[in-house]
Structure formats: C-alpha cells, structure tokens
Amino acid sequence: MAQQRVAVVTGANRGLGLGTSRALAKQGYRVGMVGRNRENLEAAAASLKAEGLAVEPFVADVTRQEDVDALAHWVEETLGRADVLVNNAGVLLGSKDFFHGAPASVFLADPDLVRQNIEVNTLGPLRLCQALVPLMRRHRYGRIVNISSGMGQLSDMGGYWVGYRMSKTALNVLTRVLAAELDGTPIKVNSICPGWVKTDMGGPQADRTVEEAVPGIVWAATLPADGPSGGFFRDGEPIPW
Numbered sequence: 001m002a003q004q005r006v007a008v009v010t011g012a013n014r015g016l017g018l019g020t021s022r023a024l025a026k027q028g029y030r031v032g033m034v035g036r037n038r039e040n041l042e043a044a045a046a047s048l049k050a051e052g053l054a055v056e057p058f059v060a061d062v063t064r065q066e067d068v069d070a071l072a073h074w075v076e077e078t079l080g081r082a083d084v085l086v087n088n089a090g091v092l093l094g095s096k097d098f099f100h101g102a103p104a105s106v107f108l109a110d111p112d113l114v115r116q117n118i119e120v121n122t123l124g125p126l127r128l129c130q131a132l133v134p135l136m137r138r139h140r141y142g143r144i145v146n147i148s149s150g151m152g153q154l155s156d157m158g159g160y161w162v163g164y165r166m167s168k169t170a171l172n173v174l175t176r177v178l179a180a181e182l183d184g185t186p187i188k189v190n191s192i193c194p195g196w197v198k199t200d201m202g203g204p205q206a207d208r209t210v211e212e213a214v215p216g217i218v219w220a221a222t223l224p225a226d227g228p229s230g231g232f233f234r235d236g237e238p239i240p241w
C-alpha cells in the first residue's frame, strides 16, 4: 500500500492554518499542525481529531532555529516524510501609534516591529524550507506553498504597513529563488494570496471566509506533476508580482 501523504502546516491553531489543516486532512493527508502556543494548538488539533481527521500537533515558534530543527527531526521520526509544506504562520505588526486614523504610516513605523514581521513572515518560511526540503528530496516529491499577500505585490503597492508589505514581497523573492534552485526536481514552490479573509488578522469586515480562501491554498499544495512552480496565484489564477 502506498504510504499516506504528509502535510506540515504552520500557524495551524486558527484562521487559514486551521482551515488548511482540516481541508488537507479531509483529502487524506496526515497533517503535522505547527503552532507556538501549546494550549491553543492542542485544542485545535483535538477539534480536528474529534472530526475523525489524522492530525498531530507540534509546538514550534518559526522564528526559533532550535524549534525548527526539532520540528524537522519530529517530522522525520514521527511522520516519516513531508510531501507538503504550507508556510502559513504570519503576523501583521504595525506602529503602536495611529495617526489621523491611518494605521502604521511608514513615518511612524517602529523598525523593531518591521524586523518582527520579517522574522516571522520571511525568515520563518526560509528556516522551514531549509529544514524540510532535504526530506522532500529524499522522497522525490514536494509541494511548498508560501502564504503571501496582495500587500506584497510591487505592481499594486500602497501605503502603510511597511513591515508587513516588505516581509511578503521578500517572501515572494524566497519563492522565486527556491523555484530556481529546485528547477528540474519534483519539488514545486509557489506563493499564493488568499484574498482578504475573516480571521483574527483579516478582521470581521474582510470580504471572504476561511472556507472560501482555503481551496486556493489546497490547489497549490496538491499540484500535479505538470503544475506550475515559481508563480504567484490567487484562487488558482496567476496574479502579478
């Protein structure tokens, strides 16, 4: 019997990460759910297990190299393989000050918060890819999905939230560099934008639900052998960088 496919999803305890974990598990993947808060993560994993889904929680902060190393060891020892990696964990940190109702103007952006956006949103995925691509290479299969954002599109760049925007544009660079270095291998890597989604990050006024956004993530996580690599997509359709 073929071995069960394994997916690793970061930031899996709520929002898009939880929705993606559920959807991939429903497609038959065994899902390693990664989160930094044990209590919240174990509660989220328990809720999916109660639905009869094959998920395993692992506590790791994607900004801590020792956590990511421990995660890679656990994936290899416990799950055996990593067919899919969804780099979903993310933060949207701006200025603590608000200026005439405009959040996080570049003129008020705290460089420390800019750095924290990049630590989680860009360097987290870099660490995860460095840790898990060797296992993908060994099993000659891999699908990496970097959850980016329209706020990182250079072709549609607006004001405010400079740290978040920089972190997502740089995440797209990571996608391109990885795709170039993985060219000719069975490992694909793409950026996706989920749209504006009702989560803790997106807020209640966002225009789509997690259930509407998740299929675009699952699409990139389950691409066929002749599917694209090194692209930027929303709902399975290419979008400009």
Ligand SMILES: NC(=O)c1ccc[n+]([C@@H]2O[C@H](COP(=O)([O-])OP(=O)(O)OC[C@H]3O[C@@H](n4cnc5c(N)ncnc54)[C@H](OP(=O)(O)O)[C@@H]3O)[C@@H](O)[C@H]2O)c1
Pocket (backbone or CB within 6 Å): 010, 011, 012, 013, 014, 015, 016, 017, 034, 035, 036, 037, 040, 060, 061, 062, 063, 087, 088, 089, 090, 091, 120, 147, 148, 149, 150, 193, 194, 195, 196, 197, 198, 199, 200, 201, 202, 203, 206
């Ligand atoms: N919602 C939107 O409208 C939207 C639009 C475009 C892109 N995105 C992207 O979609 C992804 C998911 O966002 P979401 O809307 O689902 O946000 P969310 O509800 O705020 O969830 C973010 C997740 O990331 C986790 N996380 C944050 N820092 C972490 C770290 N250092 N290590 C491990 N996990 C960490 C959080 O864990 P804790 O619970 O411990 O904080 C949480 O599970 C993000 O990359 C975001 O930038 C969202």
